[in-house]
Amino acid sequence: MVGGRRAVFLPFSREPVLSASTAPLKLIAHPVARLTGKVRAPGDKSVSHRALMFGALAMGETVITGLLQGEDVLCTAAALRALGADISREQDVWRVRGFGVGGGREPDDVLDLGNSGTSARLLSGILASHPFTSFMTGDASLRRRPMQRVIEPLSRMGARFQSREGGRMPLAIVGTDEMVPIEYRLPVASAQVKSCILLAGLNTAGETTVIEPQATRDHTERMLRHFGAEVREAPVEGGHGKRITVVGWPELKARKIAVPGDPSSAAFAVVAACIRPDSDVLIENVGINPLRAGLYTTLVEMGADITFENRREVGGEPVADLHVRGGGLTGVEVPADRAPTMIDEYPILAVAAAFAEGTTRMLGLAELRAKESDRLSSVAAGLAANGVQHEVGAESLTVHGTGASPAGGGLVKTHLDHRIAMSFLVLGLGTREPVAVDDGSPIDTSFPGFMTQMNGLGAKIEAA
């Protein structure tokens, strides 16, 4: 934990979940000459949520190592316990005794999913396909995020919902175990919506199909197969997308899962090393699933010195150790069709672009407005506060780098958004003046230990 937040026990939980209601934690990053050393990427957040969920939907004991112990994942664990899963932890080993597909029980209280969109969207697919009513809420950020994108397909399958205006949480889900299978074309590229429908399809007779016009992260499909479900995939004609079909009522069998390191979290140390000349950093165990690795492709195009060492597989996902040496970056154009493969990495890419020589143009960014904050606005405000020239459009961001260190000296508003906090702290490692963020406490949602890890590499980030 970064500090400053109070551990509370939710009524249905045996895990402490950190309260989002305590005082903000102001942090400041000071410029440093270089970063050096070796670190290990924390467990992948997307894979961690899914490992717990599939463990809960399987019969027998699933054993998970490398699980991310971030607040978001702890919210998923607490919700699954409320549904009847037996989840325990001994040091790095988590054990899940599942209730089986369709075997969850009615939660006796509201499920509080904190800051976590992935928990809310994926769990709604599980809850909607059970014959009881459940209630979900979250923090001020999550209560602003769009849920209509899951309400719509799940309603077509037979569930009913009550929400606040515009499909916002809190949400009441009136589920059914008589869901009808659908074929659904995603209106936005979203792995969360895809996964929600596939999870609902598990407790649905027949075949449920999702068509995604642009391929998004495929951790759900990989894990469905790993647990023994039948999943078919075919390319969508003429596009970059896929047609994914899951066959309902499989008997999922408990498995062992090793969670690979998170490329979205590793991104902060990677970019920090790239923007400080003479840096030499090794980040071990980074997931490089091609549907997650768009940032790394982009950084290499910008001239970053990154080598992918010791390529291997961990938990059915490709992994490598990333060796990064600092050096000059050049501006590039990042095409819109790359966005799904690096959707969470635009804030940190904007930081890299601020140190590059020339202009970096990022396209196809509409979905950034639906994250923990409106990330296009948050990034633009942070760049403005630190003297970085840029232009923001409805779906695009252009950053003008000069190759020299930006001024810095700004105070950045994080709006309960962990990635905004971490990205601008990285900016402050290379600016002329320190950079502060008004609230670093959301960092614990995805990367507890961020500050310790970065400072271990030579960064200077502290409470302000």
Ligand SMILES: O=C(O)C1=C[C@@H](OP(=O)(O)O)[C@@H](O)[C@H](O)C1
């Ligand atoms: O499926 C997932 O685990 C995620 C999918 C993405 O969201 P969308 O599906 O809304 O793009 C991503 O931004 C989020 O951090 C995790």
Ligand SMILES: C=C(OP(=O)(O)O)C(=O)O
């Ligand atoms: C968008 C994110 O997560 P979620 O949607 O799970 O809140 C993220 O981690 O950047």
